[in-house]
Amino acid sequence: MALIQNPDLRRALTERIRYYNELGIYDFYQRELQVSPSPVREDAAAPSSPQPEQREEMSPRKSATVAAITEENNFEVLAPKREQQATDPVAALKLIREDLGDCTRCKLHKLGRKQIVFGVGNPCAELMFVGEGPGADEDAQGEPFVGRAGQLLNNMIKAMGIRREDVYIANVVKCRPPGNRTPERDECDTCSPFLMRQIAVIKPKVIVALGAVAAKNLLAINAPMSELRGRFYDFMPAGARGSDASWQGAKLAVTYHPAFLLRDPRQKGEAWKDLQMVMKCLGLKPPARADQS
Numbered sequence: 251m252a253l254i255q256n257p258d259l260r261r262a263l264t265e266r267i268r269y270y271n272e273l274g275i276y277d278f279y280q281r282e283l284q285v286s287p288s289p290v291r292e293d294a295a296a297p298s299s300p301q302p303e304q305r306e307e308m309s310p311r312k313s314a315t316v317a318a319i320t321e322e323n324n325f326e327v328l329a330p331k332r333e334q335q336a337t338d339p340v341a342a343l344k345l346i347r348e349d350l351g352d353c354t355r356c357k358l359h360k361l362g363r364k365q366i367v368f369g370v371g372n373p374c375a376e377l378m379f380v381g382e383g384p385g386a387d388e389d390a391q392g393e394p395f396v397g398r399a400g401q402l403l404n405n406m407i408k409a410m411g412i413r414r415e416d417v418y419i420a421n422v423v424k425c426r427p428p429g430n431r432t433p434e435r436d437e438c439d440t441c442s443p444f445l446m447r448q449i450a451v452i453k454p455k456v457i458v459a460l461g462a463v464a465a466k467n468l469l470a471i472n473a474p475m476s477e478l479r480g481r482f483y484d485f486m487p488a489g490a491r492g493s494d495a496s497w498q499g500a501k502l503a504v505t506y507h508p509a510f511l512l513r514d515p516r517q518k519g520e521a522w523k524d525l526q527m528v529m530k531c532l533g534l535k536p537p538a539r540a541d542q543s
């Protein structure tokens with residue numbers, strides 16, 4: 251890593267890293283201007299019209315090699331995260347929730363949120379779903395995916411032969427963006443460390459990113475849904491690397507956000523293909539239909 255000669259810049263960087271350490275982030279990524287990932291699709295057929303989910307184009311971010319900051323002892327030895335001292339995942343998640351507190355770290359705290367929507371489900375889940383952020387229903391009830399999109403997600407989970415209580419569900423940002431707008435880059439960057447810590451505690455076998463925002467934030471790549479879907483990515487949350495030899499990270503798949511499927515039900519078949527890929531990985535079989543028994 252090149253030395254940073256400017257002392258002001260070094261001091262600012264030190265402060266910034268200390269801030270991220272407090273949030274539980276210990277690994278850092280280098281942002282680049284242009285990223286053109288070329289994922290290998292399992293279903294090679296290119297999607298025809300209608301054009302699939304297209305929301306924001308977030309500023310590109312690249313999952314470059316994790317770079318430990320070691321320059322000239324400029325940075326303190328990093329203390330273990332609080333949840334690593336916990337005896338079980340329930341206690342660990344509670345510690346993360348306590349760290350989050352009545353969070354005011356990003357501007358979403360003052361843009362009309364009623365409450366923080368932390369996450370819900372089985373703390374030992376093999377399967378985790380990650381969306382982009384709470385909507386109005388979720389903001390009112392304090393639980394992710396409880397509105398119409400949540401009903402559809404429940405149906406998707408049921409079709410996989412499991413129950414909502416079996417999985418864990420969370421979002422990239424934990425406060426509702428006003429008017430259900432897409433969470434902005436700085437909001438995602440500020441809030442997602444807590445999601446990473448949740449994932450590191452739950453240690454799922456598979457994560458399903460629901461929609462482009464979740465996918466781009468988790469994978470730190472900027473690509474259209476047509477390229478993101480149809481394959482697994484190896485995923486290890488930032489800061490969790492090497493913390494548990496028994497967990498080598500999760501497989502991450504990308505599918506459409508249920509809210510998008512409500513707007514364009516023609517894409518449900520494509521989403522079902524994604525879920526079948528996940529089911530195969532987890533050894534799940536869809537429940538037998540009554541008329542087949």
Ligand code: SF4
Nearest residue numbers: 353356359424425441
């Ligand atoms: S979205 Fe996340 S970082 Fe922003 S205020 Fe809410 S909890 Fe804090």
